[in-house]
Amino acid sequence: MIRVGIDVGGTNTDAVVMRGREVLCGLKTPTTADVIGGVAQALRDVVAGAGVARTQIGAVMIGTTHFTNALVERRKLSRVGVLRLALPATRGLPPGSDWPEDFQAAVEMHWRLAHGGYEYDGRPLGTPDPAEILGHARAFADLGLKDIAVSGAFSILNDAQETAAAELIRQVIPDARLTLSSQIGRLGLLERENAAILNACLGPLGLEVIAAFRQALAESGITAPFYLTQNDGTLMAAEQAARFPILTVASGPTNSMRGAAFLSGEKNAIVVDIGGTTSDVGVLQGGFPRQAGVAVEVGGVRTNFRMPDVYSIGLGGGSLVASDFGSLGPQSVGYAIHSKALVFGGGTLTATDIAVAAGVARLGDPTRVADLPWNGVRTCYELLQLMVFNAVERMRTSAEPLPVIVVGGGSILLGDELRGQPVTTPPHFGCANAVGAAMAQVSGEVDRVMDLDKFSREEAIAIVREAAETRAVAAGAARDTLAVIDVEDVPLAYIGGNATRIRVRVVGDLNEQATKGGSA
Structure with missing residues (x-):
């Protein structure tokens, strides 16, 4: 089967066409403001470059930053209703009470508490009252709420009460978009509830994004089914993604790690994905990203659903270098590197310029950095290596030697070693994220x-x-x-x-x- 993998980043939209385990074509196109235009262009270009007919494409896999950006930037978030089944307990800590103030201001949240929930051993904590739940549902309806999260104490052990409450709410609001916390999170009421609320916040955007992707495929003449990549490196159908957009928020680093595993053939390794602004470091276990074992913050909100264990640092190809060469990053020229970096004719000293001056990278015009003081270049490049080395060591959990795989457009910064340790840069390293999506x-x-x-x-x-x-x-x-x-x-x-x-x-x-x- 021929697959198309697409990864939509903040700077570039990467795309690949694969037949089985063979990469037929891979390319980058600029991410457009509306995003969909960039996806449609990437689809047209990569299919033409691969020389395959659109009718031969069996599936399209997409990784997107839409929902991550919405949460981080506090925009396009829906008004939500929250029903918690836990009375007589939890009255002192209402839904959303641990959210950052700016997030609370960005989301219009209306919460209600109802009797219900379970003890840790599965015994009922409280008995749900249908009349009470219907009353809360009518209150949500009076407020015009459509996106509603339902949570319950220890509902991960038994989802019966959440399911029954959802059915009662739907009697009052037939077109409600309901998120049950038991569908998303793990043990831990507040974190699981937070994940459900975030998912409800993204409800309308989920429908909008999936419809836009479907339109981009149609405009490109592709009728194959499409899927979105999840936080854990696996796929879900478009309809599922529209219902559970929160499960895609960390798909970018995950796709890169899965792509690195496929391109390098390594199942257990440390992966460094270097972009234009940041570097993400994760660990492959059995070919999949190691999962975070603790609560993970999404946009400053604690959650506990499946997320990769990733450590990010403010170092990328466009990172700014201090005038004394003593520091670099986290500020970056980002997507403007091809016009602002010294080696590309600009006037800004970046990490890429340092790598070229140090003789590690070969691109642009090296004569434009030939006059940089060697001691400064050496000092700065050693700092660059140390930053990545420390990030890699932070992710190790044992003394077991693990190969280090470097992918991403900024991987040229490292060359073939990291402080004396060999690193692997696989073929198609620049579009490893799209490969990861295609092979999910x-x-x-x-x-x-x-x-x-x-x-x-x-x-x-x-x-x-x-x-x-x-x-x-x-x-x-x-x-x-x-x-x-x-x-x-x-x-x-x-x-x-x-x-x-x-x-x-x-x-x-x-x-x-x-x-x-x-x-x-």
């Missing part, structure tokens, strides 16, 4: 508490694995390609009996038969 697989994850007095540990894991496989197949994975990539088995000492929390994650290749039925 489909996943299924299930997180349950099992009673080991009723099942053996092996039986319990098998039950959860089967549920995860069913979820992956429903999401579009081919059953015969499924593989388990992560199993967590954590005894819950604070629960009576022999309870353990089991989480299983499986992945599989996209079912090619499922892509033949039209646009996703």
Whole structure:
């Protein structure tokens, strides 16, 4: 099957066409203000460059920064209603109480508390009252709210109350866009609730972006189904992405790491993705990004859904160099590097100029940096190497030697070594993010508490694995390609009996038969 992978960044939109494991064509086009214009142009150019007919394309995979930017910049966020099922508990800490002040000001949030929720062992915390929930739903309706988040204490163990509340809300607001916290987050009420609220905030934008991507494909003459890449490096269908846009907010670094794994052939490695302004460092485990083990902030809001463990530093190809050569970054010329850097005829000293002057990179006009003082160049380049080295070392969790793979347009800064350690720069390194999108697989994850007095540990894991496989197949994975990539088995000492929390994650290749039925 021929796939098209697209990654929409703040500076460039990268695109590749792949047949199986072969990259037929890869290119960069400037990201446009409306973004969709850049995507349509990238599609037309990369398909023409690959020399394939549009009808041969089996699927299009897209990674986008739309939703990340909306949260960071506090724009295009919807008014939301929040219903929490937890009374008589949690009254003292209402929804959104831990949000940054500017985010609270940017989002018009109307919250209501209702009886319900569960204890840690699954016993009901409170009994939901349908009349109470319907009353809150009518209040939301009177306010004209359509985007509503529903959360409940320990709903990750049992989603029945959240589901029932959603059905009651829909009786009052038939066209409500509902987000249940149990669909997104993990254990931890506030963080899971925050993730659900953020998703609800992005509701209208999710519909708008998916419709725009569909239009860009249509204008390019491509009728293949399209998918968006998630935070964990796997795919979800367009309709799912419209419902759960929050699950795409970290897809950029994830795509780069998955692309690095594919292009280098390494399954376990440290990946450094150097762009024009920042560098992202992550760890590959079994070919997938290592997941963050703690709460992750999205736009300053604590969440606990699946996110890659990534460390970012303010160093890129366009990073500004101080006049005394003693510091560089975090300020950057960004997309203007091709007009502002010294080697390209500009008047601004950047990290790229330092790499060229040090003899590491070969591009532009090296004579324009030939007169830079050598001691200053050497000092600054050593600092550049040290910044990346420290970021890499920060991500190591053991003394096990791991190869370092460098991708991204700014990877020319490092050459072939990092403070004496060899680094790998794979082919097509500049569009590794688009390759990662094109090669993304489909996943299924299930997180349950099992009673080991009723099942053996092996039986319990098998039950959860089967549920995860069913979820992956429903999401579009081919059953015969499924593989388990992560199993967590954590005894819950604070629960009576022999309870353990089991989480299983499986992945599989996209079912090619499922892509033949039209646009996703």
